[in-house]
Amino acid sequence: MATEILMPALSPTMEEGTLAKWLVKEGDTVSSGDILAEIETDKATMEFEAVDEGTIGKILVAEGTEGVKVNQPIAVLLEEGEDASAADAAPSAAPAEAEKPADGAPKPDTGATAPAQAKKADERPAPEPRAASAAPEWPEGTEMKSMTVREALNSAIAEEMERDENVFIMGEEVAEYQGAYKITQGLLDKFGAKRVIDTPITEHGFAGIGVGAAFGGLKPIVEFMTWNFAMQAIDQIINSAAKTLYMSGGQMGCPIVFRGPNGAAARVAAQHSQDYAAWYASVPGLKVVQPYHAADAKGLLKSAIRDPNPVVFLENEILYGRSFEVPVIEDFTVPLGKARVAREGSEVTIVSWGIGMSHTMEAVAELEKQGVDVEVIDLRSLRPLDYDAILASVKKTNRLVTVEEGWPRASMSNHISAYVMENAFDWLDAPVINVTGKDVPMPYAANLERLALVTPEEVIDAVNKVTYRS
């Protein structure tokens, strides 16, 4: 049967074009791959090739014609044995297969073909606020042990490596050097070089190898000496690890933990001091965790290693050496996505996480003396984010201060403020204040560095403002 050759779309945005030149004439025999015509698109002049073989029966659009719509018939192709009269018999209107994709799909009444539309944010189920409680997450009377955050992380990795032989750790200096920050101390002796792998200094490459190993059935822990260096690897973290489950229609996940110290340490200046919380927490497909104390560091890291998704685990160098009480419980885990009420209070809510909690707790000690009853929410996980816990607390205290060490622009704090405004506007008695690091690259000089970071005094000032005490 004679078939129509249609005006092709030759770029993602082309709707019409100029048929600049015919390279064949009526009566010519063509086979697939032969160039039929030159077509000017919105971008360039393109050659248009034949797909089917046959004879050009009729040219329907003369060369030089402008504004030829995509899918308009431009010529008729005859099959072997057909004569020119068949050209007239070819359907004159664009055949069904030339319809736009949405129309080409089965009838709308099946309900499955409506154009995909984003669910609006307000169609999402509203969280049910739950009552805040600062009760510990372990049974009363549980034996406690003092541990540094470093020891807690180390024991979490060791326990998970014992539990699952497909868990392994790789990174710079993790094995023979015993860890640049000693998080992996002793692991090489315990588990051997197959499972504790020293890498060359090559973040982009080994992050990608980690992703591939996760695709291949292992559960890698990839240590970055600091998250600053992971900027070299961010393509693998986001494009390869976070997006693959979606891009594969759910076939292939990436169970991997990327971890290391994040944010400012002390006097290491601009290139070694960035806080990446807001960056990674903005990415669907990633889970993002930033613990403050040792029990959370341990429990969350164990959960992160078991999680079937890519987890960005943000630690803090200054916290590594701090000691906290950790429950002596076999296989102690903390679920991802659940905030912790660090202190119950009634007058104002402070939401913080990671090292921000350190500044917050210092401020709270002072505020207590001044008689201000502060509720403190330690988010722990930044994605999933425990919106319920934030809303419940704000609805109780009616005032909110956020404390974040990172930069103020496009920050986690901005996101939390927006969410609270949208979902608890009527409960707020004062504008939300974001206490953040300053909008500057981290300076080296000691005095400037102090100014660039969050201070407990700034937290106190913010609390005084939202409670109209200053």
Add this chain to the structure above:
Amino acid sequence: MATRKRAAKPNVSAEELMHYYKEMLLIRRFEEKAGQLYGMGLIGGFCHLYIGQEAVVVGLEAVAEEGDNRITTYRDHGHMLACGMDPKGVMAELTGREGGYSKGKGGSMHMFSKEKRFYGGHGIVGANVPIGAGLALADQYLGNDRVTFTYFGDGAANQGQVYETYNMAELWDLPIIFVIENNQYAMGTSVKRATKGMTLRQRGEAFGIPGEEVDGMDVLAVKEAGQRAVENCRAGKGPYLLEVMTYRYRGHSMSDPAKYRTREEVQKMRDERDPIEHVRTMLLEGKHASEEDLKAIDKEVKDRVNDSAEFAKESPEPAVEELWTDIYAAELPQGEAI
């Protein structure tokens, strides 16, 4: 690439030749059809066709065994068909429909089949190379003798992470075959305008990775080189590199006017070095098949491709709910504010 006379190799069976012919023809007809559907607006975005390069993937799939992995960049339709993925599912992914391998959510550049151990389909040039090494690391760790075919182009061969990967693959003896599909042009930039000094194969040698240059328009040459590569990897000797010299007939993507090379250059390759014509000639001259036999195969392949196109047009667009699924694995509430 110089033209040279090629004769039927005596140690190739008729069945084998016939298989290569069919496989390569399937890729070519599929790609031509994809180009046509793109022209009709049924395929959107970017669409990178594999026409001209068919012998590369068909020759290497001939030496792959059950359990071996493959991964490539975004000129990936040929790789998927050659490893046995269903043309219907591939075409329906190109049209963005529910019946596609990624339920329409990945598109031409991002497609996967866990079942066929095809690990994508990656849109970022070079990013698939360390991932391939990671797959190889997993196999080494798990103690099996699988190999990972990691395909990339002459363009990707200038990405830093490729060399980071060479280093670690050789350092750790990973069972990975680096397949550089040197089709002479990285989008519009010819190899000689982008790559200084040694050949791409020699760059591997600088890391201690054995390799060879292969005629990528000759499926039998590709297969033979592939055999050596696979033996090397399965014997635990670490990575192997194949720089396969090939040629893409079409533009970089559908919207490439290809002004960086002459029409004559393309035509010459088509006339003198076409990988499908090569096998066709061997089949006919060796009296392994008649014109009639080949015509029947042509029809069979064409029907298969047309079926895939029909399927890809009729399969519905993904349900609206699919917007919010597959973001996280397991029990996480999907689509809520997280």
